[in-house]
Amino acid sequence: MNMYGRSVVFPMTASYYCDGAWMFEDDAAARARGGGIGAMAGRPSGRIGFRTRSEVEVMDDGFRWRKYGKKAVKSSPNLRNYYRCSAEGCGVKKRVERDRDDPLYVLTTYDGVHNHVTPGSTSSRAAPAYSAPTAPAWTWSELQNH
């Protein structure tokens, strides 16, 4: 629960993209397909973007992210933040920026696949979805626990 009275950063309607193409799908529909977004995250390409309605750009997905840069892109008045997985040998990158048209939406793009386990996922976090290098790092339902 945050100061906005909403316990979660994720909306009922989720949009994401894979392999460069944005897709829009209802969260319920995504989960109904089985695995939801997580299934998409398991793709070899490892490029998945999320567009979520949240006030905070940083969402704890179980990994430790180290910010390594920020940039103001021409196409958007907002700043784009660049994060990298703090784990050594894990070259997963994360790009976070606010939507140009809807500032209360946050575009999060994951680039790469984690090759390690989520730190401290067994304690405060229920059921880490991570099991294999090509498996999704987390599940959609887990994200909703925020």
Next chain:
DNA sequence: CGGGTTTGACCAGCGC
């Protein structure tokens, strides 16, 4: 003291 964040500068790729 360690790790993470910050910020500007640098570099590479692409388009014109």
Next chain:
DNA sequence: GCGCTGGTCAAACCCG
């Protein structure tokens, strides 16, 4: 060939 844009690095700083 030049300019622009986006992406990354690295040193300094701040916080826990």
